[in-house]
Each structure stands twice: as C-alpha cells, then as structure tokens.
Amino acid sequence: DIQMTQSPSSLSASVGDRVTITCQASQDIATYLSWYQQKPGKAPNLLIYDASFLETGVPSRFSGTGSGTYFTFTISSLQPEDIATYYCHQYETLHTFGQGTKLEIK
C-alpha cells in the first residue's frame, strides 16, 4: 500500500501570508496526486489534480508542484475564506489520502 505523509498537521498563518503544505509518498507516484479543500460540515472540493493542474474555477493563488514522491501545495496569499482542512490524495495505485492539514488564521 502507498502511504502519504502530509505535513504539517496544523498551521496558523496571517491573511496575506504564503502558505505551503507538503506531502510525501512512500513510493513513486509520478504526478498522480491531487489536493482537496474541506470546510467544516462540507464535502471535499478538488483544487489541484495531476500534481500541478488547477481545477476549473479554482483561484490562481492555489498551486501545486512535485513528482515522484515529494509534492507541495501553496497558497500564495492567504485569504480568510481559505480556512479549511487540506488533503493530498494519491491515485497511482488505488487511493490514499494524507492525514490532512488544518489551516487557521493567526
């Protein structure tokens, strides 16, 4: 099974800050990685797929990079509405989610 190690588990930042979350796969997953945003009481929302492609309608302040086993997700300028939990997800072999990163406003 492929394990996904996401860090940090929680993050506090100020509006306007650049925020970065990392995700490490236990084996090579090429670019079969996506990122989701989940707000309390809501279903996850796809932001990034294939490691770096922005889903239609997602603001350009969100971005993703990486390939192989190491991936990063960045919010270039944190907005109040970005408060949520973020998950990485590999789909190279079956599916595995990272543990999540809870993002809070400082």
Next chain:
Amino acid sequence: EVQLVESGGGLGQPGGSLRLSCSASGFSFSNYWMHWVRQHPGKGLEWVSRINADGSHTDYADSVKGRFTIYRDNAKNTLYLQLNSLRAEDTALYYCARGDTSMIIQYWGQGTPVTVSS
C-alpha cells in the same frame, strides 16, 4: 450540474448490515468510475471502494474487503454500497464520489452518516 445524493445511512448493529445508495444526475452516469470514501468523526478521509463504468471491476480498501460490496445500476443512475458484518470502526460519514478514467476523484456528494452501535 453534477449532483450526487447519498442515502441509506443510519444506525446499524455490530455484525449487522446496511445498504447505502447514491443517486447521480447531471452527467452520463454509465461513463464514469464511482467511489465511496468515508470520514470517521473528526478524522481524515479514507478511500473505501471503487467500481468501473460498467460494473465489471471493483476494488476495496483492506479495512472493508470481504465485508463491503460496491455495485451500480446504470439504468437507475444509482451507486450502492452494501455494508455487512458491521463494526464500531465503520462509524463514519460515507461519501459517494465521481471519478474519471484518470482516477481523479472530481465530484463528491454531501455524505450519509453511519453509526454502528448496540
């Protein structure tokens, strides 16, 4: 607009069974892989199962293999998850989700809660 509406959740007895349903609309259901993903209370996401477009291929997480069965009725645009031999650790919110041939999970329903307790 893609819509996925889950139903069938509720209280199940340990060792008992439940059947979850997911009614799909707004897209050609018979052309897409479908998934079930669950979220334990206050916890992260756990992929449960997937089925291909015509229902001929299924995969399961080890935690549910042999106990859960995914299937679909393309004529009714409905996805199902049969939960048997329920355990307390199956307590979760169960999401239905639409995948694609690249295995990206793109759209999610709002979930149906399952509680396993005596």
